[in-house]
Amino acid sequence: MDTAEWYRRFAEQEVRGRSPAYEDLARGVASDTRLLALIDGLPPVKRQPNLLLASVRLLGGPSAGFPAFRQWTVRHWQRVRETMLTRRTQTNEAGRCASLLPVLAGLPGPLALVEVGASAGLCLLLDRYRYRYDDRPAVGPPDSPVELPCRTNGKVPVPARVPEVVWRAGLDLEPLDVRDEETARWLECLVWPGQDERLARLRGAVRLAREDPPRLVRGDAAGALGDLVAEAPRDATVVVFHSALLPYLEPAERDRFVAAVRSLPVRWVSNEGSSRLPSVLARLPRGLPGNRLTFLPALDGEPLALAGPHGEWLDWLIP
Known part of the structure; x- marks a missing residue:
């Protein structure tokens, strides 16, 4: 699937009913051509929704409200990108x-x-x-x-x-x-x-x-x-x-x-x-x-x- 579909499926099948904040952010990313273009500049395995969202949180960015999330992420993309490239979604559940x-x-x-x-x-x-x-x-x-x-x-x-x-x-x-x-x-x-x-x-x-x-x-x-x-x-x-x-x-x-x-x-x-x-x-x-x-x-x-x-x-x- 392409990146937009990946984020839509994350919103609909993984976080829906479990994390309203992340559902909103994932749907927003899936519809935003600017963010999708930035994410698509990463290797495929690094485009994961949870990796992006967790990296923004780690760097002190917003974890709710898509307009604020988008503005912050675009402005700080170089830092976000470096974090996504060096980190893994090693969710230890x-x-x-x-x-x-x-x-x-x-x-x-x-x-x-x-x-x-x-x-x-x-x-x-x-x-x-x-x-x-x-x-x-x-x-x-x-x-x-x-x-x-x-x-x-x-x-x-x-x-x-x-x-x-x-x-x-x-x-x-x-x-x-x-x-x-x-x-x-x-x-x-x-x-x-x-x-x-x-x-x-x-x-x-x-x-x-x-x-x-x-x-x-x-x-x-x-x-x-x-x-x-x-x-x-x-x-x-x-x-x-x-x-x-x-x-x-x-x-x-x-x-x-x-x-x-x-x-x-x-x-x-x-x-x-x-x-x-x-x-x-x-x-x-x-x-x-x-x-x-x-x-x-x-x-x-x-x-x-x-x-x-x-x-x-x-x-x-x-x-």
């Missing part, structure tokens, strides 16, 4: 763990976790969060500073406890260290305006990561994966997982990564937007909702559920 937990808890334990596209590694801490699926009893440490609510449909296999994790490591091209204040501020800028609950759980997850930082390795999604997997303990079930990684890989890189995972002695848990893994999409028993962004939690390439992009809802597909 702990809420996605609510989509992953029922899948991971169903695997033989203990688990050794390898997250690809780990950002700051907050999803590697999934056993340290507390989960609340509808009105069921909460799962996870009662003293956790992070509680993840999730609405469900279908026979979601909600576990009685979080899985035992005996080893964990993350892989990323540019791992983020949340002990650095500027890094933590960038992660906060990636949370949409008006989403106070997301911001609160990000801060809680950052607190946990600062107390006991997960191991993060700098490397390519496909090229460095085999060496990292080889370090995992052999008496554990090794799980390679990723969530919202694939939009940042070119199609050829995506294919290499999938081939690399399938060649390793691991279980593969993916949680990606529906169009990112065509082989998973093709196995769906029914169509997707057309009016909202949908993720597909899958195990070894087989779809298990439909999910909200931030883990806010989970529709189980298996009878």
Whole structure:
């Protein structure tokens, strides 16, 4: 899709009903030839709506009201451009763990976790969060500073406890260290305006990561994966997982990564937007909702559920 359509879809399918300020800004950008021309001067992977909006916020620009946003962004475009070129939308959304937990808890334990596209590694801490699926009893440490609510449909296999994790490591091209204040501020800028609950759980997850930082390795999604997997303990079930990684890989890189995972002695848990893994999409028993962004939690390439992009809802597909 072209840039205007990308911003329209972001407004209609991602932030609509979740962040009115960003919906207004994204619709404005989609209709503004001057801003679109500036954005189109960036490499395709750098034209992402959330990257633009977060970069403006990081630099102190307005995050609401399109006329003010447009004026400020055009005036400060060189700074905005440099920020977009040097930053990545490494949104480290702990809420996605609510989509992953029922899948991971169903695997033989203990688990050794390898997250690809780990950002700051907050999803590697999934056993340290507390989960609340509808009105069921909460799962996870009662003293956790992070509680993840999730609405469900279908026979979601909600576990009685979080899985035992005996080893964990993350892989990323540019791992983020949340002990650095500027890094933590960038992660906060990636949370949409008006989403106070997301911001609160990000801060809680950052607190946990600062107390006991997960191991993060700098490397390519496909090229460095085999060496990292080889370090995992052999008496554990090794799980390679990723969530919202694939939009940042070119199609050829995506294919290499999938081939690399399938060649390793691991279980593969993916949680990606529906169009990112065509082989998973093709196995769906029914169509997707057309009016909202949908993720597909899958195990070894087989779809298990439909999910909200931030883990806010989970529709189980298996009878």
